[in-house]
Amino acid sequence: MQWPGIIGQYAVQEILQRCIAQNRIPQAMLLVGQDGFGTMALAIEFARVVNCYRPVIDGHSVTACGECQSCNQARSLQHPNISIISAIPTGKLDGADELRKEWIDGLYQLARQLAHDGYSPTRMEGANEIRTVQIRELTRQLSLSMTQRGRRVAIIANAEDMNVSTANAFLKTLEEPHADTTIILTCARPDRLLATIISRCQVITVPALDETTLSRALTERGNHQPEEALISASLAQGDYIAAEAFLADDVRQIRDAAVDLLRTALRGKDFRPSLTAAVHDLIGQRDRQRSTAVASALLLWLRDAYSIIQAGSAVQLLNADQREPLERFASTFARADFDAAYRVIERAVADVERFMPTQLVMLTSMMELRTIFLQARRS
Ligand SMILES: [Zn+2]
Known part of the structure; x- marks a missing residue:
């Protein structure tokens, strides 16, 4: 069964749903592909499904019920088990040990937008780096016991935004197993990741969308004229976000x-x-x-x-x-x-x-x- 809000990507959905249905959920996953292919949308929906209290299971297919308490919390990403880590702007305060309030607010806004539409921007404005302090905060949270049943899912958006010291700190987090936890990395440029990080993840390639699927999504979701959607879909090379940008x-x-x-x-x-x-x-x-x-x-x-x-x-x-x-x-x-x-x-x-x-x-x-x-x- 197709997950709601996801454009195409049937094969990837099948892989993800099957590992949930068979209860073989990896500790760490790397979704390789551009945001506009659906990497972030898939990661968020995965987090919703594994936390749903009454998942709809049909053979190897699993979808969230959309109605339980967990699904309601997840709808606005106000869920204690789900978090998104994404780059913050680096500037004068480089090396600062604390997360500034404006960044926390920015990340919160970003998560809310993504919960509403998984094809929204995954970096806040001016953001360029995932900082070590963010990974330290993640590790701290993972060490606490869970306040709600389900599975903790931490999504690292654009993992290539980690600098070398962040990546090394993150590697330590990956090496310590945490019960009932999955860390999902999204990344368009795996060549910029440490090989030691990649080797600890189950790697799933999220391919470019085909033109038909893309132009249909542009007319159905974006309300664009079919003719313009078709041109934009051919320009965007399988990337829904790029296609929307061309239309804008x-x-x-x-x-x-x-x-x-x-x-x-x-x-x-x-x-x-x-x-x-x-x-x-x-x-x-x-x-x-x-x-x-x-x-x-x-x-x-x-x-x-x-x-x-x-x-x-x-x-x-x-x-x-x-x-x-x-x-x-x-x-x-x-x-x-x-x-x-x-x-x-x-x-x-x-x-x-x-x-x-x-x-x-x-x-x-x-x-x-x-x-x-x-x-x-x-x-
Ligand atoms: Zn549910």
Whole structure:
């Protein structure tokens, strides 16, 4: 049975439900994947289910009843057995031994939001580090006896936010077994975790959402128009939070900017200064998400142009509002090597993912696209 509030991820849910149903709940779990894939939403729902007083069990499937006292407490994350630890801002008071009240309040707000929607932000504003003092507080709490029956679940959001001394303190916590306790780590970058931490956890990979599931969630949960949801889902690479961000940022605006960039690259001899300026205006030096969105939007637009070339103007387009400019582009560049153009854009996305300077990557790719398309027009 599907857990409420979770988008897709049937296989992961099955693994989690099965270990609850068979009472083989691990002491520590690492959910690897981005927040927008559902790592945090899954961790919170897991905590609810293992604490529910009247879980609904059907074979290997377990869901929370949603009505008992524990479920009611868990709904707003005001549950003595459930806690979320997430990064706090580090600043002048670096090394401070106490948690400031504003941080505690911030973390409390964050937890409440996450209880309401597991796809909310998992870091408070300006937060960059999980501090040792937070892990010490966790260890202290775990050493106390439980005040309510159920299972203690401590969720460490974005475990890669632990610095070296925090990670070492945490390793000690992991090494001491605590009765009826599960520690869940969520992490998008396991390469930044200590190998000794990973080896003590049951590792569960939470994969990117497929485009259909993602666009359906955008229309059903987010009330977005199906057409925009579809474009945004293709841009977001399986990440629900990123997809929502694109929609807030207006996907059409990103797409239009991407197409303008290509047009600038295809101008006459003096295209260079305006192309450099356009790239600079559109994306920051390290703006990976935006660069990927621009590149992906351009890819989808070119795919539409190519399907017009292949199938004629009656073909169904993803960028349906762009039919006219797409037809013009298709007739001008009908003989261009679109496959080569796709490869250029796909490589740009990969380079950006590998932390290469975004503006340089975009500029180089646009020059290559210029060569590909202008060649076709000349011949
Ligand atoms: Zn319940």
